[in-house]
Amino acid sequence: MLRTHTCGELNNSHTGQRVSLAGWVHHRRDHGGIIFIDLRDRYGLTQVKFDPSKTGIWENADKLRSEWVIKVTGSVVARPENTTNKKLETGEIEIEADELEVLNKSKTLPFELKENIEEVNEAIRLKYRFIDLRRPELQSLLRLKDKYIQHIRDYFHEKDFTEIQTPILANSSPEGARDFLVPSRLHEGKFYALPQAPQQFKQLLMVGGLDKYFQIAPCFRDEDPRMDRHYGEFYQLDMEMSFVSQEDVFEIMEPLMIGLTEKFSSKKIVNLEKDGRFRKLPWREALTRYGSDKPDLRFEMEIKPVTELVKDCGFAVFTQAVQNGGVVHALKVEGGSEFTRKEIDNLTEIAKSKDAKGLAYISIKQNEISSPIVKFLGDELTQKLIKELEAKFGDIIFFAADEWKIACLSLGAVRNECANMLGLKDNTKAAWCWIVDFPMYSYSEIEHGRIDFEHNPFSMPQGGLQALNQKDPLEILAYQYDLVLNGFEASSGAIRNHDPEIMYKAFEIAGYSKEEVDAQFGALIRAFEFGAPPHGGNAPGIDRILMVLSDLDSIRDIYAFPKDGKGKDLMMDSPSEVTEKQLKELNIKIR
């Protein structure tokens, strides 16, 4: 061993001991005679003293520079009175060094390891990630994540789940995100795909009788990144259970999420039902009342339909929307009359980004009502609306008039931004909820008039085969559920469709022939013909949940080696070109 102790453990009780420490030169203070070195390792900082009168190694100590790696040996001595450092765990003592070994030198760092490092350009920190990782903040996040994953594993093992690794070289799947393709050398012209999720494998495990499965599963998707979405690869807590209902899945997941919240954040869990369970919000209700399928329930600010009130009013924007089968929804924002013209313009842009044509409002100021639409509505209706929304002086009411979904989503985006502006997103709170009863189908956004799966084609439709045969497809709900935390989608899951007959019918409604289903989901369908148990599960995005629980701005902070915003690894310089020989073996030509 190069060291007898770490840089974080020595104190007054060790005085007189002869010790060896190894670490990085964190800071050097050269007083001409005496030289102090703050020696740093994962565990802390220890001050090392080189005194020219007491040692022959002073000359070498004089040459030390930041981030050199050294080993020092000497005795632990109590610091003289008034020179202790209360900010340091080891501040009562110092090492009086008599041996110094330089283990490695360091060039001058490309950026300083200082408190305000967040201000340093992220690209340069990513390129030198191995230096950034020396910061205690990043190290403690990685250790936090380790404990977090251990907690999850312990929880499922205790519940008698089995962790099973599923293949990384899998098949391209037609639904969902873009795949990462891996060319096959042994089979010319064929490709593996990295799994977007172990979805089909875990269902096949259920058919295989494994009963309770989980996995901290790597998932790969070639979609553009976001602050809360790491490019390319991320981890899901994938889990699946046999012979269960939706409620059984909830009962397994909720105590885990409560445990993670309590153990890995200081947030207070709010918005629980009286019996301590998570609130369940039907999808349609969530969209109507909060304008989102992942509503932030740390604050109320509810949206109300006012279609009936305004359908015959004098404002053509409202009446035409209603005549076209649409709705008019209203959002009261308490304190919103303070919004400036510029801020309202910005909110209008946000509404428009969700396909709204505009954003009407009634601002109730102290002595007047300020609104571009009151002259069309008339005083009487204006007062009715104000009463309906229970608006007071100081409030503002926003309106969306459009087809139902656009009205919901545009006001939902406005609701979200208003909460930001008014500081309503309280980071001391954790609001968990389930969104349930997702629709099985919706109209395709690409092909007009065509019916497509709204969410996941593997979900069991509520009402089973009978519903598929008899109901309007757009009315059919699925046993499908999302878990939401503070406005972030934390997980999604479903009770799966395990019956081949129902499966073919479900796909038929979405326009897939039996042959197409067999071609694309052959393994799964075949398996279901051999005694598949009813099963269901879900797959929380564990990185994102930890990010929200830890109040991190960026998901990159909890990856040791993250990709940048364009999907590049600046440190390894990937993706990169490969040799002609490699391409030839794989029968690939670059255009």
Next chain:
RNA sequence: GGAUCCGUAGCGAAAUUGGUUAUCGCGCCUCCCUGUCACGGAGGAGAUUGCCGGUUCGAGUCCGGUCGGGUCCGCCA
């Protein structure tokens, strides 16, 4: 694919309406200093202002293009 913001020493920033030698802090190098802990003091090096072109007597500043980056929308369990 679209919108928007940003590129000035190693890092972070400044530079009146376009004006002459591009400024400051940190870091780096040299020297001085025996109790500091963000040590202190003196001096020094370090920049084709991302790149290309244009307007102008004159461009870090204005215009066009391009490259790189951030965030958002689209997309995405």
